[in-house]
Amino acid sequence: ETGVTQSPTHLIKTRGQQVTLRCSSQSGHNTVSWYQQALGQGPQFIFQYYREEENGRGNFPPRFSGLQFPNYSSELNVNALELDDSALYLCASSLAGGEGANVLTFGAGSRLTVL
Amino acid sequence: GQNIDQPTEMTATEGAIVQINCTYQTSGFNGLFWYQQHAGEAPTFLSYNVLDGLEEKGRFSSFLSRSKGYSYLLLKELQMKDSASYLCAPPLGSASKIIFGSGTRLSIRP
Numbered sequence: 444e445t446g447v448t449q450s451p452t453h454l455i456k457t458r459g460q461q462v463t464l465r466c467s468s469q470s471g472h473n474t475v476s477w478y479q480q481a482l483g484q485g486p487q488f489i490f491q492y493y494r495e496e497e498n499g500r501g502n503f504p505p506r507f508s509g510l511q512f513p514n515y516s517s518e519l520n521v522n523a524l525e526l527d528d529s530a531l532y533l534c535a536s537s538l539a540g541g542e543g544a545n546v547l548t549f550g551a552g553s554r555l556t557v558l
Numbered sequence: 559g560q561n562i563d564q565p566t567e568m569t570a571t572e573g574a575i576v577q578i579n580c581t582y583q584t585s586g587f588n589g590l591f592w593y594q595q596h597a598g599e600a601p602t603f604l605s606y607n608v609l610d611g612l613e614e615k616g617r618f619s620s621f622l623s624r625s626k627g628y629s630y631l632l633l634k635e636l637q638m639k640d641s642a643s644y645l646c647a648p649p650l651g652s653a654s655k656i657i658f659g660s661g662t663r664l665s666i667r668p
């Protein structure tokens with residue numbers, strides 16, 4: 444059973460640029476959630492994808508968007524990067540329904556620095 | 559987090575017991591998760607209380623009172639490796655969208 448893998452692990456961008464972060468969910472999981480974690484803070488919910496559709500969104504502007512693919516992998520896209528977007532971006536997969544439903548398995552994260 | 563309150567930092571002694579409290583708004587939440595996050599690592603699942611009461615899992619126990627919007631995580635026989643942040647996380651609505659508090663950073667001293 445493979446866990447959640449994210450890429451890239453680290454990246455540096457400049458203000459105004461765009462970034463795409465990728466996530467492969469744990470085998471058997473059909474739901475992917477994305478979180479932003481600033482230093483010293485808890486993860487902040489960005490959005491969740493289920494069956495390739497957005498299934499709930501946190502308090503993030505539209506320049507944060509995402510995709511889920513038929514194999515349940517996912518992308519997080521951020522346009523017009525701002526300095527405050529510098530953070531650790533965590534992807535978590537889970538299973539909707541059944542035993543162990545909704546327990547999040549996190550990837551190691553992608554650390555984004557915006558200069 | 560979304561009206562989720564837990565202490566920012568706590569310190570305890572190896573071998574002792576510590577209780578980390580969490581209060582949260584009651585509307586729209588269904589049960590409560592606790593996650594552990596070591597520095598520089600991703601959060602890992604500790605417990606999920608869907609009903610009121612105490613859930614025990616080895617050295618860790620978690621309690622939930624949904625009507626009071628209150629939970630606690632109890633750690634017994636503390637070990638140095640328990641030094642980590644502990645995140646209180648109520649699911650929003652359908653239980654699949656999990657909202658995290660800011661976390662309690664627990665330091666264990668010898």
